[in-house]
Amino acid sequence: MSAAGSLVDAVRSAVGEGSVSVVPGFGPVSVEVPAASWTTALQAARDAGATYADFLTAWDELEAGLVVVAHISTPDAADHVLLRTRVPSDDPVLATSIGIYRGLAWHERETHDLFGVRFSGHEPLEPLLVAPSLGLHPLRKDVVLASRAARPWPGEKEPGAESAPARRGGRRRTAPLGVPDGWVQEDA
Amino acid sequence: MSTSDGVPVRSRGVISLVEKNCTVCMLCARECPDWCIHIEGHTVTHPADEVHRRPRTENVLDRFAIDFSLCLYCGICIEVCPFDALHWSPEHSYAGAAIGELTQERDRLAGWEATAPAPADRDA
């Protein structure tokens, strides 16, 4: 039976007080550790009683790199933590967690498929979801939904567009949500 | 409450259009996450006269079509319309033999308005 917060303390003492930052927020505590201490942090949490690994995934923070996050908890869910770390976008390498939590194997394969994060020690990272022929990591923010940019947006037309072209800079959106600036072809 | 074939009267069968309410504001076409609403209109300018001292422009609806092969029946268009021109109708029999038959134009959309249930009486 672990007291609330003891997972965070275990991670802190293993990684070093100065390297661990607790990210404020709702729900489970988010603890960020340096990428070099990833396995140390996971092992410390596991030794403190968190033997259940819920998921491992990532998200893209552009210039700030890719954030890899793992949700681990005690089996009774009394104490749980979101352990996260940051890897650079241009060379996203992280030590694998499968030596500590075997169940995260498929999660790492999915994270590799979708974001391109390479988990050293888990090679070969067999494709799980994305066909290798696709040739890109779809959930990275620099991968644009080309279909949305290519197809003309029905909301673009104003009534009487031929006689009164849409005003630029007005309050009305002239490009659909999610299409980055510069992707929509302006009418000549 | 059910329709004659046992379908709940408030089920999301199809989207119906009240043409006279539509001002061609384009909000539904813009907010549709699926880009399945196609609207075309033109402006008409009414010159000033004795009653209206200034010229007025009015939007006239030419085409209002919903491509139901894409529609995900989220209802965002119905919720966002400021003029209550769109309503849910429980009608569900509009399958087609070709994909183009699933795009319904304004006359059919308007025809389904008769099957749209009246709003719930909040005061009762």
Add this chain to the structure above:
Amino acid sequence: MGAEVLIGLPGVVRPASATARVEVEVDGRALALTVVGAGLACCSVELMAAALRSQRAREAGILPVPAGTAGVDVLVVSGTCTDVLAPALRDLHASLPEGTPVLSFGACASSGGPYWDSYSVTKGVDQLVPVDVYVPGCPPRPEALVDGLRRLPGAAS
């Protein structure tokens, strides 16, 4: 026109098979149509609802049991087809008797639906198999399935 309904679920290599039966009332007659349901995603839940409903009606004696003959009458593709799954769907169609009509059930099967912009979704199974009837919906009700089945070529005979 009466036959057994076969709900086929495409596996990775070969479609598995399970049977289900969907009755359609056409002009007061109860027709049992064989439906090979390629149950790919959420729409297949409505397909199962339709099949269960008619099975219960049959067990309750409300619908007569037609003198069924073995065979497949229609392939119902319900759900989102991804590009990775496309070959399995083609194989499923190829394994059925030639000329089996195909009914595309729901928005995803008809056009890719809400996922038309996805990198992984086939924008309509009509890119893979010839489709005879498209049923719109997300998901379509069992009643919409019945309406679609009624529109199949030859259903009225």
